[in-house]
Amino acid sequence: MLIFEQSKANRFNRAQQPGEAVDLNKIPTEFRRQQSAEMPAVSELQAVRHYTRLSQKNFSIDTHFYPLGSCTMKYNPRACNSLAMQANFLGHHPLTPASHGQGFLQCVYELQEILKEATGMKGVSMQPMAGAQGEFAGLAMIRAYHDTRGDEGRTEILCPDAAHGTNPATAIMCGYTVCEIPTGDDGDVDLEALKAVVGPQTAGIMLTNPSTLGVFDRNIKEIANVVHAAGGLLYYDGANLNAILGKVKPGDMGFDVIHINLHKTFSTPHGGGGPGSGPVGVGERLLPFMPVPVVAKTDSNYRWLTEKDAPQSIGRLSANMGNSGIVLRAYIYARMLGREGMERVADYATLNANYLMVKLIEAGFEVALPERRATHEFIVTLKKLTKETGVSAMDVAKRLLDYGYHAPTTYFPLIVPECLLIEPTETESKEEIDGFVAALLAVKQEAYEDPDKVKSAPHTLPVKRLDDVRAARKPDLRWQATEKQKG
Amino acid sequence: MSNTPNELFYTQSHEWVRIEDDGSVTVGISEHAQALLGDMVFIELPEIDSELDVGQDCAVIESVKAASDIYSPVAGTVIAINEALEDAPETINSDAYGEGWIFKLQPASLSDVRELMSAEEYSALITEDED
Numbered sequence: 001m002l003i004f005e006q007s008k009a010n011r012f013n014r015a016q017q018p019g020e021a022v023d024l025n026k027i028p029t030e031f032r033r034q035q036s037a038e039m040p041a042v043s044e045l046q047a048v049r050h051y052t053r054l055s056q057k058n059f060s061i062d063t064h065f066y067p068l069g070s071c072t073m074k075y076n077p078r079a080c081n082s083l084a085m086q087a088n089f090l091g092h093h094p095l096t097p098a099s100h101g102q103g104f105l106q107c108v109y110e111l112q113e114i115l116k117e118a119t120g121m122k123g124v125s126m127q128p129m130a131g132a133q134g135e136f137a138g139l140a141m142i143r144a145y146h147d148t149r150g151d152e153g154r155t156e157i158l159c160p161d162a163a164h165g166t167n168p169a170t171a172i173m174c175g176y177t178v179c180e181i182p183t184g185d186d187g188d189v190d191l192e193a194l195k196a197v198v199g200p201q202t203a204g205i206m207l208t209n210p211s212t213l214g215v216f217d218r219n220i221k222e223i224a225n226v227v228h229a230a231g232g233l234l235y236y237d238g239a240n241l242n243a244i245l246g247k248v249k250p251g252d253m254g255f256d257v258i259h260i261n262l263h264k265t266f267s268t269p270h271g272g273g274g275p276g277s278g279p280v281g282v283g284e285r286l287l288p289f290m291p292v293p294v295v296a297k298t299d300s301n302y303r304w305l306t307e308k309d310a311p312q313s314i315g316r317l318s319a320n321m322g323n324s325g326i327v328l329r330a331y332i333y334a335r336m337l338g339r340e341g342m343e344r345v346a347d348y349a350t351l352n353a354n355y356l357m358v359k360l361i362e363a364g365f366e367v368a369l370p371e372r373r374a375t376h377e378f379i380v381t382l383k384k385l386t387k388e389t390g391v392s393a394m395d396v397a398k399r400l401l402d403y404g405y406h407a408p409t410t411y412f413p414l415i416v417p418e419c420l421l422i423e424p425t426e427t428e429s430k431e432e433i434d435g436f437v438a439a440l441l442a443v444k445q446e447a448y449e450d451p452d453k454v455k456s457a458p459h460t461l462p463v464k465r466l467d468d469v470r471a472a473r474k475p476d477l478r479w480q481a482t483e484k485q486k487g
Numbered sequence: 488m489s490n491t492p493n494e495l496f497y498t499q500s501h502e503w504v505r506i507e508d509d510g511s512v513t514v515g516i517s518e519h520a521q522a523l524l525g526d527m528v529f530i531e532l533p534e535i536d537s538e539l540d541v542g543q544d545c546a547v548i549e550s551v552k553a554a555s556d557i558y559s560p561v562a563g564t565v566i567a568i569n570e571a572l573e574d575a576p577e578t579i580n581s582d583a584y585g586e587g588w589i590f591k592l593q594p595a596s597l598s599d600v601r602e603l604m605s606a607e608e609y610s611a612l613i614t615e616d617e618d
Binding site: 165394410411412414417468469472473 | 526549552553555576577
C-alpha cells in the first residue's frame with residue numbers, strides 16, 4: 001500500500017512540520033503554488049510503520065548476501081559512517097576559510113595521498129561527484145591534453161566489447177566516436193584487433209583491468225605500448241579496483257588517468273542515489289589538467305589550489321569540494337585498513353571469488369573462462385540449463401530471491417550467453433558462500449524437476465514476477481490521486 | 488532450432504539481407520537473434536539517405552536484456568526505414584523476417600551481398616553457438 005493510499009483529509013503529524021512558522025508572504029506570489037501539493041496526510045505512527053515496513057522488504061547488505069557482479073557490494077563498516085557524522089564535520093561550512101578548516105583539509109589531503117599511493121598516480125582530485133562524472137573528467141583531461149599540444153584529429157576512443165556501458169557513453173558525451181575492440185577467447189583484449197585499429201585518430205582507450213569477465217588482462221603492458229606508440233592515452237575505469245588493491249597499481253600498468261568508484265572499494269554508500277564520489281587520478285602528462293580545487297600542503301599548512309594555481313585545469317565539477325561527506329567516509333575506511341589492510345581486501349576478495357567459482361564447478365556449473373583464475377568475480381553461463389529446461393538465467397536469478405539471496409548480475413557482460421556475473425567480495429564468510437552454492441544447486445535441481453516453479457519465481461516476496469516488458473514499453477512513473485482519494 | 492529462410496543472406500552479427508527485385512536490399516535481424524535478445528522494447532532507426540560502410544553500426548535495438556547495435560551488412564545508402572517498429576518493436580519478435588524488417592539499402596554492389604553467408608552456413612554457425 002502506498003503512503004498516499006493511507007491518507008485521510010485533515011490528518012497531520014507534527015514530526016514532519018517545520019520547526020518555525022514560515023511566513024508565506026515573503027515568497028513572491030508567482031512562485032507560490034496555487035493548488036495543494038497533495039502530500040499524504042498521515043499520523044506520525046503511520047509514517048513510521050510505513051517506512052519501517054518498506055525497509056524490511058528490501059534486500060540489502062545489512063540483511064542478505066548480495067553477490068551482484070561488477071558492483072562490489074561489500075559491507076561498509078558502521079564506523080565510517082559514525083565518525084564522518086561527528087558534529088564538527090557536519091557543521092563545517094564549505095566556504096569556511098582554510099585557516100579555520102585545517103582538520104577537514106588534512107583529511108582530504110591525506111586521502112588524496114593515500115589514493116595516489118594505492119593507484120600509482122601522480123595527482124588525485126576528489127572533485128567528481130560520482131563515477132560517471134569521474135569518467136567525464138578523465139576524458140575531458142585527455143581531450144585537453146591533445147588540444148593543448150595542437151594534436152587535432154584525435155577523434156576516437158577505443159573500448160573493449162566487455163566494457164561497462166558507461167565507457168562508450170562517456171566517450172560520446174565528450175564528443176568522441178567509439179571504436180569497439182573484440183575480446184579474445186581467452187578473455188584478454190584481442191591484441192591483433194587493437195593493433196589494426198589504433199592510429200592518428202586514436203585519442204585513447206578505456207579499460208577495466210581486471211575486466212568485467214573477471215580476469216586480469218595479461219597483455220596490459222603491451223596494450224599500453226601499442227596505444228602510447230600511436231599517440232593515445234590510457235584511461236583506467238576503477239570499477240574493479242577492489243581486486244587489486246595494494247597489489248598492482250594502474251599507474252604501473254601504464255595508465256595515464258583513472259577514476260575510482262569510492263562506493264565500490266572505499267566503503268561509501270551503494271546505490272539509492274548515493275551520494276556518489278568518483279575521484280580522478282592522473283599521471284605526469286595530465287597533471288596540469290586536473291579538476292580543481294584540490295588540497296595542497298605547505299609545511300604544516302593545508303590550502304585549496306584553485307584555477308589561479310592550475311590555469312590549465314579543466315575546471316570545477318561542483319560548487320565546492322565534491323561530496324565532502326562521502327570523501328570523509330572513504331578517508332576513515334582507508335585509514336582503518338592501512339596499507340596491510342588494503343592488501344587483505346584484495347587477498348580475500350580474490351580468495352572468496354575463486355573458492356566460490358571452484359565450488360560451483362564442482363557442483364556441475366559451467367563457468368565462462370574455466371582455465372583462467374578469477375580475480376574478484378567470475379561468470380557462470382547457464383546456456384546448457386536454458387537449452388535443456390527452458391529456464392533462463394533471469395528465472396534462476398528470480399528464484400534465488402526466494403532462497404534469501406540477492407541475485408548476481410544477469411546478462412552482463414553481453415558477450416556471454418545466459419550468464420550470471422558473481423562477485424562475493426571479501427566481507428562474506430565461508431558459511432555464507434557455501435549457503436549460496438547450496439541454493440544455486442537447489443534451483444538447478446528445481447529447473448529439471450519443476451521448471452514452471454522457477455520460471456514463475458519469486459513466490460515468497462511481497463512483489464511477484466514483474467512484467468518488465470510492459471514496464472519498459474509503457475512506463476508508469478507517477479502516482480495520481482483518484483477523485484476518491486482526494487476526498 | 489531457429490528458422491533460417493533459404494532465400495536470405497546472413498551476417499556473423501545475425502542480420503539477414505534480402506535482395507529485392509529492384510536491386511535494393513532489405514535488412515533485419517534473424518529469428519535466432521531475436522530469441523537470444525528477448526522481448527524488444529525500443530528501436531533507434533538509421534536516418535534515410537545516410538551512407539553506410541560495411542559493418543558500420545547504424546541502428547540500436549533494446550530488449551529487456553540488453554541494448555544491441557545493428558550493423559550494416561554491406562556498404563550502401565539507406566532508402567527506407569520501418570517506422571512502424573518505433574511504436575511496435577515487438578514486431579521483430581513476432582515476425583523477424585517479415586513485418587519486422589528494419590531498413591532498406593541501395594547497396595554499392597550486389598555482389599557484396601552475395602558474398603554474405605548462405606542460410607546453410609548461418610544455420611551451421613548458430614548450431615555451433617547453441618552447443
